[in-house]
Amino acid sequence: MKLLSLTLRQFRNHVSSGFAFGAASNVLLGKNGQGKTNVLEAVSYLCLTKSFYAGADATAVHCGTSMFEVEGDFVSDVNVRHRVRIVYDEQMRQKHFFINASEITKLSEVIGLFPIVVLSPENNSITFGSPSERRKFADLVMAQSSKAYVEDMMEYKRVLRQRNKILSDARGNDCSAVLAPWTEMLIRHGSAIIHRRNTFLNEFVTYVEKAYDAVAHNEERPSLRYVPQIDVSGAMDRDAIAAALHLLADRKQADERRTGSTLFGPQRDDIAFSIDGLPLREYASQGQHKTYLIALKIAEFWYLKERCAELPIILFDDVFSELDETRSHQLLEMLAPMGQTFITTTSERIFQGVRQWDDEHRKFYIRSGTVVLQEDAA
Ligand SMILES: Nc1ncnc2c1ncn2[C@@H]1O[C@H](COP(=O)(O)OP(=O)(O)OP(=O)(O)O)[C@@H](O)[C@H]1O
Ligand SMILES: [Mg+2]
Known part of the structure; x- marks a missing residue:
């Protein structure tokens, strides 16, 4: 499974952001508090119908507005396209989930269709908690x-x-x-x-x-x-x-x-x-x-x-900040054959000299909930 594109509307600090992703790695760069993790959270809404950390849906609605919308185009491993959309209405406290324009009323049915593996700082509680x-x-x-x-x-x-x-x-x-x-x-x-x-x-x-x-x-x-x-x-x-x-x-x-x-x-x-x-x-x-x-x-x-019928998508939030250079490079090497990955980081350092940006490997700079630069082969 691969996520080709993603649109966020009134989602956290993203008023309106759009991404065209690479099939291999996608690196979201930016300073602290700019909205990188929010993008991964939006992906988890599409794949799991909820945030990957225990946040209430209402907190994801952009402050001062009353609903959020996340939309993504997936392509399956056998090349079938799926447009997935989730809309949350804060006043009604209702989530509406659509796959190819059909509403899925039982959200639990979505689990497993778009498998993901998430590693984020909150996960430390798995071993510590x-x-x-x-x-x-x-x-x-x-x-x-x-x-x-x-x-x-x-x-x-x-x-x-x-x-x-x-x-x-x-x-x-x-x-x-x-x-x-x-x-x-x-x-x-x-x-x-x-x-x-x-x-x-x-x-x-x-x-x-x-x-x-x-x-x-x-x-x-x-x-x-x-x-x-x-x-x-x-x-x-x-x-x-x-x-x-x-x-x-x-x-x-x-x-x-x-x-x-x-x-x-x-x-x-x-x-x-x-x-x-x-x-x-x-x-x-x-x-x-x-x-x-x-x-x-x-x-x-x-x-x-x-x-699963599909290769999982990997979301790595801030994973590299705690690892030394050798372990970071080892991990990057391990990730390379593992399908599509999304990585957030505040520093480009670990990618320098080991990663060429092209059609498959893309990087995005995020500032104040806006994508300020997308770098790929184009
Ligand atoms: N509902 C919301 N409406 C508007 N802004 C929000 C909302 N929820 C969170 N934010 C803002 O989003 C920002 C945090 O975004 P995010 O967690 O994605 O940052 P980040 O780029 O991952 O930062 P870090 O490098 O520190 O992990 C904060 O500035 C926060 O105030
Ligand atoms: Mg973050």
């Missing part, structure tokens, strides 16, 4: 590669909300009769999710090892392990997982009544990252965190490449 950040990472990789997972997750979240509401409304009183069918549903969908996550992470770890080797040249050995509340070691099938969740649900009953919320299920999963057997969060250096994160994202690209 709470378990929810690691679940979010795994969920997005899985969602982009499996429609069934998106559906399982949506259904699970609906049941979890309802079950939490019953527990909270009961305020410590016995609500077991009302709760029972919801517990059954929670276990049914929850076991499907745990089973899928277990299968996914068992496969994904080999991609991470390979990617980490490519970045760090065999200096260290990374590992990654799924940590659900129940023991899933060995080949656990869905029924075995459901049985284990039943036992856990029984054990948590009294505590759930006391706290008024659900205390078991995949919303409590974690993923343990480590390097040479030592947990990343407690022991790793800044550079090791960054290397691990880059390896996760390269692994994500390789994984999606094999499972």
Whole structure:
């Protein structure tokens, strides 16, 4: 998949910006606060129907106006064109998403059609932050590669909300009769999710090892392990997982009544990252965190490449600022065969001498939400 052109209207600090992109790399240059990341965010609206960081849609509307519009022309790997458009109306709090002029009413259907891999400073929380950040990472990789997972997750979240509401409304009183069918549903969908996550992470770890080797040249050995509340070691099938969740649900009953919320299920999963057997969060250096994160994202690209119909687009926001020259060049080399990339940076230095600007590789200078120069073969 490639994004050929992009138009932003009243999106963040871009009142009206247009881009014609190169098929290989696209570098967005500019000083701090000029609107480079905003362009990547607009691309993520087209591919994921939302911002790649947890921003409310309303904050993306250009201040003083009431709606934003982002439009892009994609070309698939088999050369089919798609015009994608998203319009957000702040007053109605409504998002309208169109593919080739047809409105898509179920936004979840879009996930996976235009696969992307994003690496941005916010992603540091994947290795530094709470378990929810690691679940979010795994969920997005899985969602982009499996429609069934998106559906399982949506259904699970609906049941979890309802079950939490019953527990909270009961305020410590016995609500077991009302709760029972919801517990059954929670276990049914929850076991499907745990089973899928277990299968996914068992496969994904080999991609991470390979990617980490490519970045760090065999200096260290990374590992990654799924940590659900129940023991899933060995080949656990869905029924075995459901049985284990039943036992856990029984054990948590009294505590759930006391706290008024659900205390078991995949919303409590974690993923343990480590390097040479030592947990990343407690022991790793800044550079090791960054290397691990880059390896996760390269692994994500390789994984999606094999499972999606389309080659993912890569968005790298400010990735090079923390890397030394050698690692930056290594990463640029690795990115070269990986399809279309979008890179934001405040300095052109790392590209000097290694990148020629031509039809495929283009650079754009952004100043105050305006493209002031587009340099390519023309
Ligand atoms: N809704 C909005 N309306 C108008 N301007 C906005 C809106 N949201 C953000 N901005 C402005 O956009 C600018 C930030 O843009 P962006 O994050 O893309 O900068 P950047 O070029 O990536 O900078 P950096 O190099 O610091 O990461 C800020 O000046 C901010 O005030
Ligand atoms: Mg930025």
